[in-house]
Amino acid sequence: MSTQYLCPQSSFAQYHTDMEQRHSEYVEYYRARLQRYEGNVLYPHSAAAEKAIFDAISGCQTLEDFEQIDAQQQLTLRCAIALVRDKYTAESQLYLELQETVRAQPGLQILANLDGSPPATSAELTTMVNDIETQHQLKIAEDETLISSFWGDFKIMEDIEEDEMASIPPQWQSQAQESIAKELAHGAKSFSEVTLVEARKFFPNYQPNWDDLSEPRHRRKVPLPDEVFAARITNHKKYVGWE
Amino acid sequence: MPVDPMYVDPMLGTFRTMMADIDQQGLQGTDVDEMRGILAHMEGLSQQLSDFVEFSARLAQDQSFVKFSDSYGRALAGAAKAASTSEKPSDETMLKNMLDSYEQSLQTYRSGQAGDAGTKLLPIVEKIVELGRSGVSFPVFLRLLEEQSLLRALDSGSVVLRPALAADMTLALTNWNPHEYAEASEKLAVFDEMTASSATGHPDSFALSLRFRRVEWNKAPGQEWWDALIRRWMYMLELAHDWIDSFASFAPGDERWISELGRAETMKNIKRTQECEPGRFLYRNATLHRYFQLRIEEIWTHETFSYEYSARRVIYSDKCLTLLQNTMALMIPGAIPPQELVQQAEEMHANNSTYRPDRMQALPPGSPIENPFL
Numbered sequence: 243m244s245t246q247y248l249c250p251q252s253s254f255a256q257y258h259t260d261m262e263q264r265h266s267e268y269v270e271y272y273r274a275r276l277q278r279y280e281g282n283v284l285y286p287h288s289a290a291a292e293k294a295i296f297d298a299i300s301g302c303q304t305l306e307d308f309e310q311i312d313a314q315q316q317l318t319l320r321c322a323i324a325l326v327r328d329k330y331t332a333e334s335q336l337y338l339e340l341q342e343t344v345r346a347q348p349g350l351q352i353l354a355n356l357d358g359s360p361p362a363t364s365a366e367l368t369t370m371v372n373d374i375e376t377q378h379q380l381k382i383a384e385d386e387t388l389i390s391s392f393w394g395d396f397k398i399m400e401d402i403e404e405d406e407m408a409s410i411p412p413q414w415q416s417q418a419q420e421s422i423a424k425e426l427a428h429g430a431k432s433f434s435e436v437t438l439v440e441a442r443k444f445f446p447n448y449q450p451n452w453d454d455l456s457e458p459r460h461r462r463k464v465p466l467p468d469e470v471f472a473a474r475i476t477n478h479k480k481y482v483g484w485e
Numbered sequence: 486m487p488v489d490p491m492y493v494d495p496m497l498g499t500f501r502t503m504m505a506d507i508d509q510q511g512l513q514g515t516d517v518d519e520m521r522g523i524l525a526h527m528e529g530l531s532q533q534l535s536d537f538v539e540f541s542a543r544l545a546q547d548q549s550f551v552k553f554s555d556s557y558g559r560a561l562a563g564a565a566k567a568a569s570t571s572e573k574p575s576d577e578t579m580l581k582n583m584l585d586s587y588e589q590s591l592q593t594y595r596s597g598q599a600g601d602a603g604t605k606l607l608p609i610v611e612k613i614v615e616l617g618r619s620g621v622s623f624p625v626f627l628r629l630l631e632e633q634s635l636l637r638a639l640d641s642g643s644v645v646l647r648p649a650l651a652a653d654m655t656l657a658l659t660n661w662n663p664h665e666y667a668e669a670s671e672k673l674a675v676f677d678e679m680t681a682s683s684a685t686g687h688p689d690s691f692a693l694s695l696r697f698r699r700v701e702w703n704k705a706p707g708q709e710w711w712d713a714l715i716r717r718w719m720y721m722l723e724l725a726h727d728w729i730d731s732f733a734s735f736a737p738g739d740e741r742w743i744s745e746l747g748r749a750e751t752m753k754n755i756k757r758t759q760e761c762e763p764g765r766f767l768y769r770n771a772t773l774h775r776y777f778q779l780r781i782e783e784i785w786t787h788e789t790f791s792y793e794y795s796a797r798r799v800i801y802s803d804k805c806l807t808l809l810q811n812t813m814a815l816m817i818p819g820a821i822p823p824q825e826l827v828q829q830a831e832e833m834h835a836n837n838s839t840y841r842p843d844r845m846q847a848l849p850p851g852s853p854i855e856n857p858f859l
Contacts, residue, residue, distance in 0.1 A: 264576070267624035274631035284692055309573075329691055336695055340702050365562065369555045376548045393709075397716070400772060409764035409818040414757055443542035465710040466776050 265305045272296040284332055291317070291324035322364050326371060327356055341458040344385040348378035384445040388452070389460040391437055392478050396464075398425060399477045430483025437482070452479060488540045493531040496541075500524055500550075503557050516560040523553045576623035583626075584617040605644045609635055634685035641690040643680065650676055658850035661796035663788075664708040671700050714777050715793055717769065718784045722801065724766045725809045728816060731758040732827045735834050763816040781813055785858040795855045800844040803857045805833055810858075 276296045279289040295317040302308040312318055334349030351374050361367040402425050405418040441448045452475050454460060464471055479485040487493075504524050507517055527549050534540045544550065565574075574582075591610050594603035613635050617626050630636050638644070650673040657665035675696045679688035727741060736742055736755050744750035770781050784790050793799050801809065808829050815822055833839040848855065 264622060264624065267622055267628070271624040271628040271631070274628045278631060278637075282689075284689070332691075332695060336698065340699070342702070365555075365559055368558075372551045372555065373548060376545075376551045380545060396713075400769075403772075404765055404768045408761070408768035411760050411764075411818070414761050417757070418761075440538060443536075443539045444545060446546070462706050463709060465706040466713070470776055 261305060265299075265302075265308075268305065268308075269296075269300045272299050285325070285328045287324035287327045287331075288321065291321040295321055319361075319364055319367070322367055323356060323360060326367060327353065343457070343459065344378075344382055345459075347381065348374050351378070380444060384441070384448060385454075386460075387441050387445075387448065388450045389455055389463055391433075391450075391482075392452075392455060392474070393464050395429075395478060395481060396474065398429065399474060399481055401425065402481065403477065426481060426483070429481040433482035433484075450482075450484070452484075486535045487532045488534055488537050492537045493540070496544075497524075497527055497531065500527065500553055503553070507557070507560055510564065512560055512564050514560065514563065516556045516563060519556040520553055520560065523549050523556065527553075580617060580623040580626060584614060587614050587617070602642075602645045605648070606639065606642070609638050609644070613639075634687055637685050637687045637689070641687045641693065643676075643687045647673070647676060647680075655850060659847060661792045661798075661847055662708075663792060664704060664711050668700060668704040668708075671704070672697055675700065710777075711789060714773075714779070715789050717773055717776070718781060718790070719793075719799075721766060721769050721773070721781050721784075721813070722799070722806075722809055724762055724769065725812045725816065726801070726805075727758050728762040728766070729808065729812045729822055729826060729830045730834070731755050731762070732822055733831045733834060735831065759821075763820055764818045766813070766816040767818070785810060786856070791854050791856040791859065794857075795852070796847040797841065797844050798847075800840050802833070802838050802841045804829075805839050806857070808833070 272292070272295055276289070276292040279285040279292050282289065294315075295312070298311050298315070298317055299308045302311065330349035330352045334346045334353065337343070337346035337349070352371055355370055355374070361370055402422055405422045405425075408418075410418050438448065438450075455464075455475060456471075461471065464474075501524065504520055507520060526547070527544060530540055530543050534543065587610055591607070591614060593599050594607045594610060597603065599606070612633075613630065616629050616633075616635075621629065650669055653669035654666060654673060657663075657669050676688060676693065679693055679696070680686065683689070730736060730739065731742070737748070737751055742751050742754040742758065744754055773784075774780055779787065790799070799806070808826060812822060812826060815826075830839075
């Protein structure tokens, strides 16, 4: 038996040994991955998806069999989807619990998309998540525009109210009235020509809605009594010339 | 007029480089066409619009950056797939690519370009590269990364995060901001608790971020309340200060009242302060009560005053503060302060002792809190 005749057989056997070895190495890798999520209440979908992929690879005879099953059942993609599902489930639950309803929206929309038309590839998954996150970053910024302007204008509203209500001698009243008129004119001009114009560059359909300010997510940012909050909403509409 | 290239170039420069990179590689296809279209759209907007804010806003609305990056990623992934002889790259190729990428990070960290964070992460990345170069196969390498929690250590950034949280606490102490301190210390406690309960010794970065968001959310209204209260009583100190000084002999030469229109107008300004400030002060005191259920009389012993005093953000000297306290009690419409108080203001002005010499120089962190009225 020549060496030349033996070599191919030997290589063939070696190849199989190597592949068996590689297969068992992958089984151990997927076992380690499963252990990361197993029993973690934050990642139930990931734990299930990792279990499925671990079961698949450990139940296969060869790596090639596993690759076929993975391709057919999209087990790797399912792991990626499961992780996205777990993270956005936890995030949206947190925001809903905190009554941050606008901040909860990207997570809820991502979850709805996963239920409705799951992505076919990991690239699609990434694109879908990025697109929704970006869209909602703008919506969150839009939602927070008015509360930021409202709370920021408290000082000027107090200045106006001081001119209106403080006990000022009659000889200074006309100056106080002039000051009020000037501040109100400035407020209206600034709001229509700067605040709204700048906001609409980012949010073309932006319409301030003072009723929204009473929503818990906004209300909590102004930690003052309710009667003050309500009165200042009226003051603010007047200050910016909305009413 | 187009948006100034001074603003456009830094913004679009990265995308132009990415496009050039794709062209240099000779890549073609739908994704490359999309990239080219998006870049042309961004360049076009920079020419059509003149306002940089509007330009940025349009890019944000159109999601141009995200869409361009997605197309770029797909173009590169497609090219890598086409370049490989088989559909799936070999384990050896994947291991090599992964290690190349970590070695690039290593070089960045070693060069100091990634700052202190890079230096702290260096041992972890060195360990990863060492494992990868040790001759193990790709799946063994991946398993060891999992078992030794090296990726979680990188992902959680715990070696960087804990010192950063401790630094936040020190900064809050330095600033004498008890709300910032409470937030930073609670985050540190959360971090330590999650580290201790983690089998890997590193907290799960996502779980940690959720806990941090809850802490920040809980603390935000308290900080707003604290800041709003301080701004209002600080302003009342100024009102009292202006009022007493307006009766002083130095008032006509003080920039608070000097008018460019001449002495008569200056004297009118002084008179206005003398006659109006008490009424304005009473309005502010009523507002303080309406907002915070506190009167200015209670502020001297309030914790906001103690903290601001210790931070030396209350800029008046102790003697001046006592004068202001006595002045406030007299601020009712039509009142004129007694000469004795005016004289004190004049003396302080003359010997430059109205303001404390160490104003804005906070007491060192950890010092006992100071308040001369307690």
